[in-house]
Amino acid sequence: MDIQFTEEQELLRSSVQRLLRDRYDFDARRKIVASEDGFSRKHWAEFAELGLLAAPFSEAAGGLGGGPLSTMIIMQEFGRHLVVEPFVETVVVAGGLLEHAGSDAQHQAYIADIIAGSKLWTLAWTERGSRFDLATVTTTARRDGNDYVLTGEKTAVMAAPWADYLIVSARTSGHRHDRGGVSLFVVDRRAANLDLQSFRTIDGRRAAEISLRGVRGELLGREGEGVAALEACRNRAIGALCAEAVGAIGELNDATLDYSKTRKQFGVTIGSFQVLQHRMVDMFIAHQEALSLMQHLSLSLGDDEAGISRLASGAKSKIGYAGKFVADQAVQLHGGMGMTDELNVGHYFKRISSINIQFGDPAYHVLRYAQLDAAA
Amino acid sequence: MELALSPEDAAFRDEVRAFIKDNYPAEMRVPNPETDLSKEQMLLWHRILHEKGWIAPLWPKEYGGPGWSITRRFIFEQETTRAGTMPPLAFSVTMVGPVIYTFGNAAQKAKFLPRILSGEDWWCQGYSEPGSGSDLATVRTKAVRDGDHYIVNGHKTWTTLAQHADWIFCLVRTDPAAKPQSGISFLLIDMKSPGVTVRPIITIDGSHEVNDVFLENVRVPAENLIGEENKGWTYAKFLLGNERTSMAGIGRSTRYLNRLKKIVKAEIPEDDPAHLEFIRDIARVELDVLALEATELRVVAQMARGIDPGPAASLFKIRGTEIFQDITELTHRAIGNDGLAIREHPVSANRFMPGPDYGHTASEKYLNSRKLSIYGGSNEIQRNIIAKAVLGL
Numbered sequence: 001m002d003i004q005f006t007e008e009q010e011l012l013r014s015s016v017q018r019l020l021r022d023r024y025d026f027d028a029r030r031k032i033v034a035s036e037d038g039f040s041r042k043h044w045a046e047f048a049e050l051g052l053l054a055a056p057f058s059e060a061a062g063g064l065g066g067g068p069l070s071t072m073i074i075m076q077e078f079g080r081h082l083v084v085e086p087f088v089e090t091v092v093v094a095g096g097l098l099e100h101a102g103s104d105a106q107h108q109a110y111i112a113d114i115i116a117g118s119k120l121w122t123l124a125w126t127e128r129g130s131r132f133d134l135a136t137v138t139t140t141a142r143r144d145g146n147d148y149v150l151t152g153e154k155t156a157v158m159a160a161p162w163a164d165y166l167i168v169s170a171r172t173s174g175h176r177h178d179r180g181g182v183s184l185f186v187v188d189r190r191a192a193n194l195d196l197q198s199f200r201t202i203d204g205r206r207a208a209e210i211s212l213r214g215v216r217g218e219l220l221g222r223e224g225e226g227v228a229a230l231e232a233c234r235n236r237a238i239g240a241l242c243a244e245a246v247g248a249i250g251e252l253n254d255a256t257l258d259y260s261k262t263r264k265q266f267g268v269t270i271g272s273f274q275v276l277q278h279r280m281v282d283m284f285i286a287h288q289e290a291l292s293l294m295q296h297l298s299l300s301l302g303d304d305e306a307g308i309s310r311l312a313s314g315a316k317s318k319i320g321y322a323g324k325f326v327a328d329q330a331v332q333l334h335g336g337m338g339m340t341d342e343l344n345v346g347h348y349f350k351r352i353s354s355i356n357i358q359f360g361d362p363a364y365h366v367l368r369y370a371q372l373d374a375a376a
Numbered sequence: 377m378e379l380a381l382s383p384e385d386a387a388f389r390d391e392v393r394a395f396i397k398d399n400y401p402a403e404m405r406v407p408n409p410e411t412d413l414s415k416e417q418m419l420l421w422h423r424i425l426h427e428k429g430w431i432a433p434l435w436p437k438e439y440g441g442p443g444w445s446i447t448r449r450f451i452f453e454q455e456t457t458r459a460g461t462m463p464p465l466a467f468s469v470t471m472v473g474p475v476i477y478t479f480g481n482a483a484q485k486a487k488f489l490p491r492i493l494s495g496e497d498w499w500c501q502g503y504s505e506p507g508s509g510s511d512l513a514t515v516r517t518k519a520v521r522d523g524d525h526y527i528v529n530g531h532k533t534w535t536t537l538a539q540h541a542d543w544i545f546c547l548v549r550t551d552p553a554a555k556p557q558s559g560i561s562f563l564l565i566d567m568k569s570p571g572v573t574v575r576p577i578i579t580i581d582g583s584h585e586v587n588d589v590f591l592e593n594v595r596v597p598a599e600n601l602i603g604e605e606n607k608g609w610t611y612a613k614f615l616l617g618n619e620r621t622s623m624a625g626i627g628r629s630t631r632y633l634n635r636l637k638k639i640v641k642a643e644i645p646e647d648d649p650a651h652l653e654f655i656r657d658i659a660r661v662e663l664d665v666l667a668l669e670a671t672e673l674r675v676v677a678q679m680a681r682g683i684d685p686g687p688a689a690s691l692f693k694i695r696g697t698e699i700f701q702d703i704t705e706l707t708h709r710a711i712g713n714d715g716l717a718i719r720e721h722p723v724s725a726n727r728f729m730p731g732p733d734y735g736h737t738a739s740e741k742y743l744n745s746r747k748l749s750i751y752g753g754s755n756e757i758q759r760n761i762i763a764k765a766v767l768g769l
Contacts, residue, residue: 281762284767285694293663295670367652367656370655373662
């Protein structure tokens with residue numbers, strides 16, 4: 001159960017740690033977030049150079065074959081440093097869909113550019129009214145020669161303003177909530193008739209509302225079977241987001257504990273107060289449990305186990321609640337300072353809040369976990 | 377969730393599983409094994425395990441342990457708890473046994489260890505006293521040396537199953553002038569000695585599990601002193617370390633959780649608004665179990681590689697007991713109005729209880745399991761331990 005990391009995995013971890021320590025401290029991140037683009041192409045190129053963008057892809061697809069465990073290792077460190085660049089969107093989500101659902105021609109056309117760091121991607125699946133349901137799709141796609149033409153609205157598409165390509169879910173048949181009849185399409189973000197309204201997200205990133213009015217798209221995977229591909233994709237995304245959350249939780253715990261040992265009130269350090277000690281023990285336990293569940297999920301994703309969707313939902317929920325608890329307490333224990341934009345604690349709080357919305361919140365996933373229980 | 381096992385360990389697991397299936401006594405499968413079995417019935421499984429050589433997984437081979445690896449001990453623990461077997465008496469096998477083979481002399485080892493293994497001697501624990509709570513160093517029971525005997529006077533309490541016990545291991549104060557921790561000795565006392573009186577304490581679930589034990593001018597041979605006089609605190613702490621292992625209780629929680637799901641299915645219609653609340657609460661507890669189980673497996677794997685787990689036992693105690701309390705509370709809520717009823721003691725199948733069988737022990741389990749966060753070092757004490765040892769506070 002405990003992951004005894006291979007030499008390669010240890011190397012990956014230490015090189016990500018080194019890169020982020022040298023190049024991605026909180027001040028560097030602040031500058032990136034405040035920049036015109038809101039992310040750093042220079043850092044993205046460094047991720048590519050280090051092989052991070054190749055790590056999870058199979059060797060057949062031109063990657064390093066590290067699978068979900070390499071994603072876990074990278075994302076835990078990204079979580080510790082609040083990295084804003086769209087690794088999850090480009091590599092894990094879109095890259096995973098291309099690799100698992102795409103044709104050989106699509107592999108060749110797109111994955112090499114992702115690995116090289118020259119193209120950014122994201123997935124546009126959410127719609128107004130879909131909430132967290134992958135099958136609720138009203139955007140339509142109509143066949144036109146070898147291509148399709150897409151019409152509809154997508155909402156809150158993370159990283160869309162940065163992306164070169166989008167993968168868009170659209171209905172080729174059936175009704176609004178039908179599982180069948182949803183297909184996936186590769187769309188050029190700069191295509192004609194595609195309109196983007198960008199906005200800032202609570203965690204310092206960029207997202208967009210997307211309007212498609214007759215936009216040309218290329219089919220990815222089998223027509224009408226997009227929901228199954230999206231489910232598998234969401235499981236991988238959850239694996240990545242859970243690892244990121246665990247990294248953030250660990251960082252918040254370290255920061256809070258350090259603070260409690262220096263901050264004085266009434267002539268003593270606040271860490272000497274038992275009520276705060278017990279709170280921090282509960283934060284420690286939340287981290288330990290989240291870490292264990294994260295490892296369990298990542299190992300299971302790698303093994304392609306049956307019941308993986310249920311486990312992914314369970315982990316998203318449990319780690320989501322753990323993250324919320326730790327983030328709440330970290331702000332609380334930092335007092336007024338925890339409320340400031342200056343201190344990093346509030347930024348971890350916001351990233352965890354954002355993770356807890358992406359691909360479904362803890363309340364959604366706990367019920368999904370219950371519904372997928374064959375024994376109940 | 378399973379530990380990744382070598383073929384040999386997997387074969388061992390299958391062997392344990394088959395052994396339980398073939399040998400666990402049917403008459404021990406009663407509604408509430410913790411309260412419904414006689415002393416003789418409780419010992420049935422103990423004797424079977426002893427005959428097999430599996431009674432004391434933690435003990436070194438030279439004293440009668442099976443010589444298992446950490447992984448095999450864990451497998452055994454996992455299989456026996458998953459199957460819902462009654463664990464052998466912890467006070468004998470897990471607690472006093474290791475103290476005797478670690479700190480006792482040759483005569484004590486020869487006299488007591490075989491009788492612990494065979495189940496011939498039933499031990500109880502004389503630690504707590506009225507007013508001592510989690511602060512065990514406040515021991516007031518006095519032992520005064522008189523020739524080759526100690527004269528013991530005092531009052532022990534919360535003594536689990538003392539009504540069945542042949543022996544009690546006691547913390548006694550031998551040096552009243554010393555600092556609280558330094559004047560304590562570890563003494564073994566025959567429960568048949570004149571001056572020993574056991575008085576039942578009935579707990580809120582109606583059961584008789586714990587007792588007061590009064591010691592009045594009890595003459596105890598000095599040869600029953602473990603180790604050195606006034607060094608008892610060291611041995612007591614060693615024992616408490618053993619007490620807190622394997623408290624995650626994953627097997628038990630999993631069994632009770634599966635039972636809870638069946639009860640909810642039978643009791644609460646899907647169109648009842650409470651149904652969704654139960655579904656969600658159960659899912660959350662199930663995830664708590666899963667996360668704790670993953671943590672336990674992570675720690676076991678680390679221990680198997682020789683890594684010190686630190687105060688992981690405190691984490692398991694806190695979360696394991698919180699989880700089991702949640703499950704018993706949910707079960708009690710799930711049976712609705714039938715939760716008003718509680719079985720009378722001594723229990724008997726002939727007494728009327730309303731509602732389906734599955735609900736008959738829900739009230740007493742709910743009430744009884746409130747003890748879990750109090751005993752064995754309260755959960756607050758466990759948090760203190762983690763705060764100090766892990767967080768450095």
